[in-house]
Amino acid sequence: MDSPGTREPLRIGVLGCASIAERRMLPSMLRQPRVRVTAVASRDAAKAASFAARFGGDPVVGYERLLERPDVDAVYIPLPPGMHAEWTLRSLAAGKHVLCEKPFATTLAEAREAVSLARERGLLLMESFMFLHHAQHAEVARLVADGAIGDLRLFSSEFGIPRPAGDAGDTGPRYASTLPEVAAYPLRAASLFLGDGLRVLGAQVRTEGEDGFRVAGTALLTAPSGVAAQLAYGLDHGYRSGYTLWGSEGHLTLERAFSTPDDHAPVVRIERRRRTEEIRLAPDSHFTNIAGAFARTVLDGAGYEPHAEAILRHAELVDAVDTAASRS
CATH class of the missing domain: 3.40.50.720 (NAD(P)-binding Rossmann-like Domain)
Incomplete structure (x- = not known):
């Protein structure tokens, strides 16, 4: 080669x-x-x-x-x-x-x-x-850095997908392997906006079936800056795929943040006191x-090297969440 x-x-x-x-x-x-x-x-x-x-x-x-x-x-x-x-x-x-x-x-x-x-x-x-390669997140980061919601106080994110029709009650092995994939998105998004050094304060996991297959979870983390992250994810939920950044003067919300179709025009919603602003962005193809x-x-x-380091940081964070959940 x-x-x-x-x-x-x-x-x-x-x-x-x-x-x-x-x-x-x-x-x-x-x-x-x-x-x-x-x-x-x-x-x-x-x-x-x-x-x-x-x-x-x-x-x-x-x-x-x-x-x-x-x-x-x-x-x-x-x-x-x-x-x-x-x-x-x-x-x-x-x-x-x-x-x-x-x-x-x-x-x-x-x-x-x-x-x-x-x-x-x-x-x-x-x-x-x-x-991470969709332009919408860079635009959100720019808006927050420019003071669109004041000083950041909290990051929250949810990613949940419903079970396919007819699968209610199914807790087979595919669900055991799918939850970590779903959980990875809010965790990685927290790192994107809050930076390295996230510390896990607590976590919870919900299991089903005799084998204890994991179907849902939550986690509470804090950044060195003191900003917290509240995360929720699961496989037995109505569909959600987004995050909110809550600041001292307002909050910013982005839906369809993770599973974003190529033709989707993202809408960033900013609410400040009595004023709401919706910023429509151009579609982008994160897979391409x-x-x-x-x-x-x-x-x-x-x-x-940055990609190697990112894999290790994320794996360490996932390990810390799993450890916290096992103690709850």
Whole structure:
């Protein structure tokens, strides 16, 4: 394999034919001129062939075979969370850069092992928090910095998704692996607006079924500045996907903050005393943007460390929340 930063477009292999890859990431990669899908792997030959026919590249049966290909510079991993660390480690060992869906790892130890290997091999490891690449959040940050709500006092965020119709009462393994993915969004958003050094004051988790599958949770955190964060997330809720920043002079709310369609025109709502202002923003494609950011970082051969540090910070925060919830 050639050294980083010498080939364009970036040749990407896809490990798994998950729904998120089919619906969002692969169509977005097709819109990125610096990215080319060269192989799609599945354990099902027909599924691999179907994806390859739609999105390009060669169909490959088996993830190991894709990692052996010399025409793959990097891999995108949309596998279930429990498989992320294993296939990230295998991909890095094979000399491939990695863009992995969140949550990147199920434990802090897994995150540390993968980051250590990426650093050792000089490879990019990026967690696919696509929402961070949507322009709406930068605009919210600018408004807050410019004093739109005065001094920030509280950040609150909720992300909840209803169970599919007919699944009421289902507490199977897919829900056990999905809650950490849902929880990751409000946690990462709190870090985005409050910065590093968040401390967990308390957390709670709700379980269902004889096996105690986790279906909902809440967390209370505080930043070094003293600003608090109240977070809620779950899999048995009416849909919510947003956050509010509450300041000394008003509050700012953004809905559809995390699962934002490409054609959605975000509305930032600011309420101050008796006046309400709604600021409509232009649509943006965060999946297309993160695919471009990943390719640009690899092709430029620089800027890997901030992504490694972000993975570790988030894994540490998740670990602290889990520890607090286990004590409640």
